[in-house]
Amino acid sequence: MLYRKTALRAAAPVAVLALALTACGGGDDKKSDDNAKSDAASSQAKPKEAPALAAGESTTGKVKEGDGTVTYDVAAEKVDLATEAETKKLVSDPKRAEGLVAATAHLKYTHKGGAPLTDTPDAPDTTEIYADGARGGLLIGAAEDAAGCEDKLDLEGWKKGESHVLCETYLVPAGAKSLEVHWAEKDGADPAVWKLPAK
DSSP: OHHHHHHHHHHHHHHHTOBOOOSTTOOOTTSOHHHHHHHHHSOOOOOOOOOEEOTTOEEEEEEEETTEEEEEEEEEEEEEEOOHHHHHTTSSOGGGGTTEEEEEEEEEEEEEESOOOSSSOOGGGGOEEEETTEEOEEBTTOGGGSTTOOOGGGOTTOOTTOEEEEEEEEEEETTOSEEEEEEOSSTTSOOEEEEEEOO
16 A cells, blocks of 8 residues: 555646546547647536535545445535646646646545444545536646645545545636536535635
8 A cells, every 4th residue: 555655646746737628528638739628628428417516515425435335424615726827837738728728626524433444545536626617627747745735645534523624626717707616425415515705
């Protein structure tokens, strides 16, 4: 396990520069810059509408963690927006970030039930950020270095009663009017949705 953590940490500086667009058809390095940008901003079919939560309000979900299931209380606290200039420093090809800004969602997870984790948590992996109704493009590895965010590689052994703030960073259009943070128990499940102001 120590080897795995060390290897992942060694890869982190490169991951910060890797832009992975999770929009439909995104993430292909052979695409033109214009196509990459449009993928991040294009409209897509949104998940089933759920009652919106406000910043700090929580939902409860059960997540498969290793060989067991952990019950988490999850609350999206805020989304920090970078400037366009700051965002260009986070990607390997600044042209791909033209007109986009990095949005970092801060979610507080509280272990409410189940066995202590034996590996890094999977709970934050289903976090997504939408801007003006369109899903952004995932920026891999940037969230761990953001202020107020913890590195999930440090959380092996997380047990009942402990809370940690884990983050995800997405690229969204600069000037977006509204932001939503989505989190689900697992891929394909209806997400909890927090509607947050774009700041």
